[in-house]
Structure formats: C-alpha cells, structure tokens
Amino acid sequence: MGRFNGAYFSAPESYEVLPAFVSSGIFWEHDICREVLFYLGDRWDDFTSEQRTEVAQLLLQGPDEVRGDENRYASRLEKDRGLLYLQWLLLQGKALPKIILKSFRRKIAEIPDWDETFAENLTNYDGLLAINVEADESTESLSDLPINAITDRAISMQRADYFSGLDPRPFDGLVKENPRKALAALSHASKNGNYPKLLWAALLRHWPEAASLRLTGVLAERLARLPENFVVEIKDPFARWLEKWFGFGFRSSEDRMLRVFDHLMHGILEAAQNQDDPGVGHNTDRIKSPHSHATNHPVGILAQTLVRFVSSRERLEKGGIHEEFSERLELLLDAPAKSGESAAAVLAHSISQLYLLSPAWVFQHLMPRMKFEHPHSSASWHGFLSSAHIPNSDLMMRLKPTFQDLFPRIYAWHWEDGATRIASQMVVALAIKRSGGEALLQPKEARHCIRNMTNQNRKDAVEHLRRVGVESEGAWSTSVIPFIENVWPRDVRLKTATLTMAWVSLLERTGDSFLLTLRTLRKFLVPVERESHWLYSFSRAARGAPLTMKYPEGVLELLALLFSRHTRRAPYELAQILDLIEEASSELAGDGRFLRLQGLVEST
Incomplete structure (x- = not known):
C-alpha cells in the first residue's frame, strides 16, 4: 500500500480531499499513523478556522468501524484513536476550536485510565498503535477443566496482553468447537447468580451453524430464564442471535421462541421507559441516517426479525399478519422515542411486503407515521426511501398526498446519506408514464417537487432521466423527452451552470437521439x-x-x-x-x- 504524503499538496488542495480521507478506513490504519499526524501538524495552522473545526470534528467522532467486543483494551484503543490524534495535536501546541476542545475534555474525563503518553508515542516507531493485536481462540487452557471452573478461567484471561500482540479468547473458540460445553459452563455459573456479560455475548455471537435444533432449543430455554436486567446488558448480541435463529427455533417450538422474543423485547422496552436516553444506551445520532441506525438498534433488529419471518414464503402462503406477530410489531412501534423510531424505520422499509400481507394493518399502523406531524415521520420516510423501491400503485397513491410535499420538508430532517437522492429520483420515476397506465405523479405535482429541491437533488433527478434513457430501448423519445417538455420547470432560477453540466452529461449518452434531445434541451442550457x-x-x-x-x-x-x-x-x-x-x-x-x-x- 502506498504511503500518504501531505507534502505533495498545498493546504487548500490537501484540505479538499481531507474530509473524505478521514472518513475512509485508510486514514486510521496503523502503518500510516506517523505520516498522517506529521501531515496534520504541518498543515494545521494553514487551515481556516472552519476547516480546522470540520477536521477536528471528524477526529472527535473517531473511526467509522470499531472491531471487537466492548470493554477490551485493544478495542477501546481503536475506538479512542481519534481522541489520541487530537491529544497529539495539543501536545504539539496546536489550537483546537473551543467547541471541539470542550467535547474532547468531556470525553477523556469519562476514560478512567486516560494517559496522554499514549499520544506522545504515536509518532515513535515503537508507539503503541504500531502493534497489531490478534485474537487467540485456542481452547487449550479450558479443555481439561471441569465445567464449574471454565468461566472463572475464561474471565481471568479476558484482558488482552496488548504488548504481546495476542488477545486470548479461549471461550470464543470453545463456543465454536463445543457449544454444548460452553453453554453448560454458563448454565452452571448462573446457578450461583453469576452472569459474565462478555462470555454470554461470545456464546450468542459465535453460536455455530452446525449446532443441532435440540441444542439450540436448550439455549433458547436458558435465554428465556435470564434475569431481565441482565438481558438488557446483552441486548445487542441477544437481538442479533434472535434475528439469525428465530425462524430455525420456531420450527421446533413456536411457544418457546416467542417467549424468548418477549423476554428480550419486554426487557428493552422497560429499560427504554425508565431511562432518560430512550435509545437504551445507544450513543448514535439517528437523525443522520435513521434506517441505518435502526438496523443496528435492538428494537429495530427485533422488528426486522419479525418482518423477515412473516414475509417468508411459508408465511406468505398462509396469508395475513397473524395476531401473535402483529401485536408484537405494534408494541415495538409504540416504544418510546428512538426505540419506536427504529421500529418505524424498519417497518416502513418493508412496507410493500407488509402491504401484501395485510393492507388494513399497514393503513392503520404505518400510514399515520408517514404524516409529517407524527414524531416517527422522519424515520418512516427514511426507511421507505432507503428501500429504493416503488410500491404497487394502490399503496403509492395512498402515500402520494404526503410524498408530493416531501420537498422541501425533507431537508429539515438533516439526513446525511443517499435517501434524499432516492426521493428526487423517485419523483422522476413516478412522473413517467408506465407501460399500459398513467403516471402516478401528474406534471404539476412533479414540477412542485422539482422546484423545491436543492440544485444537487435536481442534478440527481437529471441523472435518473439519463439512466432511463440508457437502460430502456426507445426511452429517449417515449419517456425522457416528454418528461423534459411537459414536466421539467422552466423557471429562470433553475437554469444554472451546474444543471447545464448535468444536462450535457445526459446528452453524452443519447446516441441516435442526440439531435432530438438537444432540440428539447436548448431552452434549459446556459x-x-x-x-x-x-x-x-x-x-x-x-x-x-x-x-x-x-x-x-x-x-x-x-x-x-x-x-x-x-x-x-x-x-x-x-x-x-x-x-x-x-x-x-x-x-x-x-x-x-x-x-x-x-x-x-x-x-x-
């Protein structure tokens, strides 16, 4: 892999690529740590105050992905890497924006063993971050132990020996090699009121595909008996386990799997009711990408588990959403604040499948959440748009009164992903006449949407027009040109250089329809x-x-x-x-x- 060398760029040039570079995985890799920090130190004073704030904010957020289990030394060091970079800059005498400095000090105050010497060593060849830590799942240390001694030994080995480069995880290996023995060890510990969180999390994360239906049923029974407060502590791996194994276990015992599901659901919902943070400990800003966060929130995962199950071919053949599932979906939707939003985002993402099962249920429980006055509207629309799927005409017509007013309201939700792009392109798709039918959006309605888009989203709409022309035979004359002539607004304010470049990009792909399309576009070019x-x-x-x-x-x-x-x-x-x-x-x-x-x- 090539080295990063900021000296090749002037400050303005290097800053232009820096935010995307910080957001990439490469920026955070061990072997370019020194070059990255020296580059930041050299260029920091050349950046404007706004640029320093933006870069410092990205460092404050840290790497996009943190691997490994929580409470492990190596994983925490990964998670805190951005804070170490900021500490290094401070040690070099570089000033941080006041708002960043305040957040930085608050964050490091929450880290009991924070030591700025870690940051001092970052640019040394033998610095801490130059050491790779590998998981060691060898079960040799546990293989000869009796059942009642396994958990204590596994816990004693749980902390990584960071300087050896090894992270002992013998219990992870035991789960994979002998899940029966691992479950027996945890069951024995539970008799004494001992519930080691990391070991239960490891059991759920690594439960092997080869485990028998009977043994998986035994695990499900143990899960249904765990203390409710402990269930909340392992909510994430528990929810992921249910997502993977719910259908498999349901075939063996419907009652047991529903009891397991309810045990986790009630624990999470009660914790959500009793906590100031309704996300039940999830420290994420869901407003930026509600559906993405919903799929990683335990309530969202539970909702997704039920949706996938009721949408399976076997359940579709039986028809409808049976009461045992609809009641649970409704409980998840009615969860407080962020928990309920997560359920709404997941269910709106699957609204087409749910509509096939029960239009009445969708009309009663999902459609009201799409209305702008509902607190779940942002999450619901984000989930719907993230599916990038236009539902059947009956459902779309029900959504249309709200959909046609998405712009400009959509920008108040401050999403930071492709959902607004999908919305703008969906406007085009809905305003183009379907084969054998009318367009779902009338020209006046589509023009209203386009006028209220940002210039970037209008570019996205033009890009979708180009795709329609390229991918469908004869579409330039039957779909694209009629759309431009009859739908696209002719407002002078929309005739910009940016949009002109988008139209030229469209013209590049017109082939034999170039002259006809150019004749139509003349009035829009500047x-x-x-x-x-x-x-x-x-x-x-x-x-x-x-x-x-x-x-x-x-x-x-x-x-x-x-x-x-x-x-x-x-x-x-x-x-x-x-x-x-x-x-x-x-x-x-x-x-x-x-x-x-x-x-x-x-x-x-």
Whole structure:
C-alpha cells in the first residue's frame, strides 16, 4: 500500500480531499499513523478556522468501524484513536476550536485510565498503535477443566496482553468447537447468580451453524430464564442471535421462541421507559441516517426479525399478519422515542411486503407515521426511501398526498446519506408514464417537487432521466423527452451552470437521439465557465466514434450555447472538439459560431 504524503499538496488542495480521507478506513490504519499526524501538524495552522473545526470534528467522532467486543483494551484503543490524534495535536501546541476542545475534555474525563503518553508515542516507531493485536481462540487452557471452573478461567484471561500482540479468547473458540460445553459452563455459573456479560455475548455471537435444533432449543430455554436486567446488558448480541435463529427455533417450538422474543423485547422496552436516553444506551445520532441506525438498534433488529419471518414464503402462503406477530410489531412501534423510531424505520422499509400481507394493518399502523406531524415521520420516510423501491400503485397513491410535499420538508430532517437522492429520483420515476397506465405523479405535482429541491437533488433527478434513457430501448423519445417538455420547470432560477453540466452529461449518452434531445434541451442550457475535463466524451469515445463525428453541426450548436461571447477561458477539450467538427464537416469551419469558438481557444 502506498504511503500518504501531505507534502505533495498545498493546504487548500490537501484540505479538499481531507474530509473524505478521514472518513475512509485508510486514514486510521496503523502503518500510516506517523505520516498522517506529521501531515496534520504541518498543515494545521494553514487551515481556516472552519476547516480546522470540520477536521477536528471528524477526529472527535473517531473511526467509522470499531472491531471487537466492548470493554477490551485493544478495542477501546481503536475506538479512542481519534481522541489520541487530537491529544497529539495539543501536545504539539496546536489550537483546537473551543467547541471541539470542550467535547474532547468531556470525553477523556469519562476514560478512567486516560494517559496522554499514549499520544506522545504515536509518532515513535515503537508507539503503541504500531502493534497489531490478534485474537487467540485456542481452547487449550479450558479443555481439561471441569465445567464449574471454565468461566472463572475464561474471565481471568479476558484482558488482552496488548504488548504481546495476542488477545486470548479461549471461550470464543470453545463456543465454536463445543457449544454444548460452553453453554453448560454458563448454565452452571448462573446457578450461583453469576452472569459474565462478555462470555454470554461470545456464546450468542459465535453460536455455530452446525449446532443441532435440540441444542439450540436448550439455549433458547436458558435465554428465556435470564434475569431481565441482565438481558438488557446483552441486548445487542441477544437481538442479533434472535434475528439469525428465530425462524430455525420456531420450527421446533413456536411457544418457546416467542417467549424468548418477549423476554428480550419486554426487557428493552422497560429499560427504554425508565431511562432518560430512550435509545437504551445507544450513543448514535439517528437523525443522520435513521434506517441505518435502526438496523443496528435492538428494537429495530427485533422488528426486522419479525418482518423477515412473516414475509417468508411459508408465511406468505398462509396469508395475513397473524395476531401473535402483529401485536408484537405494534408494541415495538409504540416504544418510546428512538426505540419506536427504529421500529418505524424498519417497518416502513418493508412496507410493500407488509402491504401484501395485510393492507388494513399497514393503513392503520404505518400510514399515520408517514404524516409529517407524527414524531416517527422522519424515520418512516427514511426507511421507505432507503428501500429504493416503488410500491404497487394502490399503496403509492395512498402515500402520494404526503410524498408530493416531501420537498422541501425533507431537508429539515438533516439526513446525511443517499435517501434524499432516492426521493428526487423517485419523483422522476413516478412522473413517467408506465407501460399500459398513467403516471402516478401528474406534471404539476412533479414540477412542485422539482422546484423545491436543492440544485444537487435536481442534478440527481437529471441523472435518473439519463439512466432511463440508457437502460430502456426507445426511452429517449417515449419517456425522457416528454418528461423534459411537459414536466421539467422552466423557471429562470433553475437554469444554472451546474444543471447545464448535468444536462450535457445526459446528452453524452443519447446516441441516435442526440439531435432530438438537444432540440428539447436548448431552452434549459446556459453558458458555463469551467476548465476541467467535462466535455471529454465529445472529444473521444470509449467505443466507436464520438458524437462530434456523427453530429458535427449539433455539437457545434451545443458548444455555442455553452460558451458565450463573455466566456473568458476555454475548457481543455474545446480545441480537440473543434478539430473533429472540421474533420467531419469542413464547411462548418466557416460558420460564425465555429470562428467565435476558435477565437476563444486561441485567446486562452
């Protein structure tokens, strides 16, 4: 892997790629730690205050993914890596924005054994973060022990010997090799009121596929008897275990698996009622990506478990959502705050499947949550859009009154993923006439949505139009051009350079429909001042001849629209495109538009 060297870039250039680099996995890798910190130290004072705040905020958040089990020394060091980077910057005399410094001090105050010498060693070749820690799942230390001694030995070995590079996890190995013995050891400990959290979590995470139906049933019975307060402590691995094994165990005993499900559900819901943080200990900002967080929230996982089960082929054949499942889904939806939002996001994501099972249940329990006045509306719409699926026309028409007002309300939810892009593209899909039917959004309704989009989302809508034209035979003339002519707003404020570049990108893929599409788009194009390679495809093509050779006069017309008499600089490809136009049609070299553009090239 190549090294990162910030010296190759000026401060503005390096900052342009820095946020994406910090968000990548590469930034946090051990072997470039020194280069990354030296780069940050060298460039920190050159960044603007806004840029320092943005980068420091990313460091405060830390790596996107933290591997391993909680309460392990190695995992915690991974989780706190961003804090160590900030500490290193402070030790170098670099100033942090006040708001970041306050959050940083609050976070390190919550870490009992925080030691800034860890940060001092980051740039030493023998620094702590240069050591890789590997899990050692050898069961040799447990294999000869009696059942009543296994948990104590496993717990005593639980802390990683970080400097040896090994993290002993013999109990993980025991679960995989001999799940019966691992379960027996935990069952024996429970008789004495001892419930080691990490060992139960390991049992649930690593329960092997090869385990028999009978042994899995025994585990389910043990889970149903765990103390409710302890169930909440292991809620995450417990929920994941149910998600994986619910259907398998249900075949053996419906009553037992429902008791296990209820035991976890009631424990989580009661804890949610009694805590100030209704997320039951989940420290995530769900507003940025509600469905993504819902699928990692125990209530969301439980909802997903039931949805997948009731949507399975076997259950679909029986029809409907049986009361034993619908009642539990309703309890999850009615959970307080973030827990209920997680259930709503997951169920809205699967609204089409649930509608096939029971339209009445969907109308009664999910549709009200899609209304903007409902506290679950953001989570519900995010879940729905994240499926990237347009439901059948009956359900879509029920959603339409709210859907057509999504823009601009959608921006108040501050999502930070692709859901708004999907919404903008769905507007296009719904406004295009379906084969054998009418469009689900009328032109006036779609125009209302487009007018209230951001410029970026209008670009996303144009991108979807391009995809429609490319992927469906004859769609340029039957779908794309009619949409542009009849639906796309003609407001002057929407005729921007950014959108013009999106329209040009669409034109690049029109093939034999280039002239017809250009004629339709003329009224939406404005001059663009840009030097980068945005006209590349008109100078050369990946396959065959570029459009310029086939339609030289059409391309000349396009160029004349893009570059006015006031344009100061020609893009890199303009000279090549003009040469191709002359090659394809020599008489165009005397055209006034050609001569004007040639003059622009010569003056640049």
